[in-house]
Amino acid sequence: MHIDILTLFPDMFPGVFNSSILKKAGEREKFSYNLVNFRDYTENKHMKVDDYPYGGGAGMVLTPQPVFDAVTDVKKEGKRDPRVILMCPQGETFTQQKAEELAEEEHLIFICGHYEGYDERIREHLVTDELSIGDYVLTGGELGAMVVVDSVVRLLPEVLGNKSSASEDSFSTGLLEHPHYTRPADFRGMKVPDILMSGDHAKIRDWRKEESLKRTYKRRRDLLENYTLSIEDQTVLERIKESEDK
Template sequence: MTWRASVLTIFPEMFPGPLGMSLAGKALAEDKWALEIIDIRDFALDKHRSVDDTPAGGGAGMVMRADIAAAAIDATKARTPAGTPLLYLSPRGTPLTQGRVREIAQGPGAILLCGRFEGIDERVLEARDIEDISIGDYVLSGGELGAMVLIDAAIRLLPGVAGNEGSLAEESFAEGLLEYPHYTRPREWEELAIPDVLLSGDHKKIAEWRRAEAEKLTRKRRPDLWAKYRKS
């Protein structure tokens, strides 16, 4: 079964965007994954195709209506394999991790709900048991870019997409560490040389150096990850 991303958005023209290029685009053209774009405005109830209304209790901005969002979600779920996670891209969601991405990639795909305005009526999030996912502690104009990030992270883990499957095992977060530094030709550049150990041909010493560098980088840049790594 082909891994499938179903994206609910009011800006369908944003897709595939960068997902149509590089590894993701090649894999999409080769049917290694599938992309379905659902225009939420198709489920609007008026001739103006409006999907939002003023927030209850007052305040700035607009809120996406529960009835319209639910109609789009239900229509999508009706043609989606059971067990496909329903995800809402939101800065208040659970932070996206490599582990969660791996879980999503191992399933049938994902339904991704992209918010706009001030957000989506809370009732539909509760009634449809939607999982909030955040790609970082900042606010974007909408969930589309977050959906692209999640999709790209997942599809590169699919069989045959990345090409060199072995490289995935050494990436940042694969073992709870940031990735070690990389070097290539020329041997010297602006009086900076490639570390001698990488040119030694001693694979054991190279592996030890890479592990030590990964640990050093993680300890310096991500003390939160380092603490988790030490505990494990």
């Protein structure tokens, strides 16, 4: 996968992209990235990329010309039409399912805005996706783009050490993930559940599924509305409800 990121602040990214899983993924050539300062594409003699909004109002608006020309330029290198993603508080809320969808692409282009917003022609005629990482407003799209890239890249083949890690993450299964424990088995009187040390993999699997259902019911009941429960799941969930709602 190749990722182009259009931003006025390219210096924000190396610290994140050159650390941890993203750094290893880059070193192993599982993905590459290119930081593009779209100010370099402006035709304005003062190097401006923003202007006052027609009709008046607070703040400045990103002009279309630099963004259009920057996207056109980075598209030349792609093998096929890339997804062009606008980071925007008005966009679709980013989810694990969206990350899995984007992880199937070969080329992604992110547009990170600043100021009051974008000229609407960027939104209408240039982008394929608008994404938001939550119902709040940041000073720019850079942090949101970092979140999305991290979430997508870790799903690429062979990026994570354990092949099952991504498939068992919270939200990937439709439920929140079960609790985890490691050594020591007894830490200051707080003990690991006996079943996890039993060696009975079938019982451990059942325990994890029940704990996943329990955690989801307690913390994110809305997720259960779209989750297909097996007959066994329904039985377990009824038991959880009776226990938790007492």
